[in-house]
Amino acid sequence: MTPRDKRKPVIGRKSVIVAVTIFVLGYLSGPVLATNNDEDPKFRFGTLPNTGYGPLPLRSASPFQFLRLSLLPEGPGTLDAGQWELRQTYTWANLWAFERDHYIIDAEIFRSIASLRYGLTKRWQVGVELPALWRGGGFADSSIEDFHHTFGMGQGHRDEFPRNEFQVEVHSKDGGVFSLNSDDAGMGFQDAVLSSRVSITSGTARCPALSAAVHVKLPTGDNRELFGSEGVDWGISLSMSKRVGDFFAYLSVGYVCSNSDHLNGVIDLRRSQWTGLAALEYKPFKKTSFILQYLCNTGPAQNLYEFSKTTHELTFGIQWGIGKSTLIQVGVLENIFFYDNSPDIGIHLGICRRF
Secondary structure, eight states, X not given: OOOOOOOOSSOOHHHHHHHHHHHHHHHHHHHHHHHHHTTOTTOOSSOSTTOOSXXXXXXXXXXXXXXXXXXXXXXXXXXXXXXXEEEEEEEXXXXXXXXXXXXXXXXEEEEEEEEEEEEEETTEEEEEEEEEEEEEOOSOHHXXXXXXXXXXXXXXXXXXXXXXXXXXXXXXXXXXXXXXXXXXXXXXXXXXXXXXXXXXXXXXXXXXXXXXXXXXXXXXXXXXXXXXXXXXXXXXXXXXXXXXXXXXXXXXXXXXXXXXXXXXXXXXXXXXXXXXXXXXXXXXXXXXXXXXXXXXXXOSBSSOGGGGSOXXXXXXXXXXXXXXXXXXXEEEEEEOSOSTTSOSEEEEEEEEEEO
């Protein structure tokens, strides 16, 4: 067996370059947006004293995690009574993992999530998410290989396989084989998620804002085509945030219990997982902010190489407020520490409107 290329546990240079580009463009655009919008007292985002725009609402993009409920990164704020929020997010991610005789995951995914929330009271909101997922070979293999070559980065055996082909093959340690190929590529609706969040406190000059939430994933997706699971998942989470000058710090912890303990009878899955989020938002302009967030999840699989290890996903993004009620979010996602159990790189776009 040929030894696998080992990359150092640092953030990929491609993501650093993209993140720096986003930061520069965002910082240059900040004064322009500030000139046009800063005098608007009715802007509907970031109105609480200890809560900015919040983390990017980007769930874990780890392999095997798509069928499970995971923590949605968000701040502790809630909508006002009678207020609606409509959000549409898009996430593209390139997945590459290879260890000879054990597994290969060569895929790209595109996930779309439409969500609607409503403020029942000033401190209590409810919501629903309707996700859809496309999976396939994608288009970016050549660009990623060229980028790696240009900046002297290892390919991790990526260049030994055909480009832009969808291939998943995982050999479990007891001899079973889980596999997907081009016949399994395509799009499908996933399981819907219901949520309820209650604000405990908006915080003070010394104390952070704090809220608690309950999440329930319903088996509305097609589990036969691996777009959904067979049962109901539920989870609870606790979120807090604190403002210090132009910075907002966020911390969240969540616990999820799943009804499913296997994937196609081959891969054993954990019934419970822990999730943690740490984020720092910098808001140098009234309607422009930058966010750096770290999301970790207990590995979804049991006794299955790196897929049993905790996933670590780092996202850098920028958020712009437009008009009185619209928020635009852009982010770049990178895996750190363990590279085979999370995306090689991802791009996130979100559009949110309150009314």
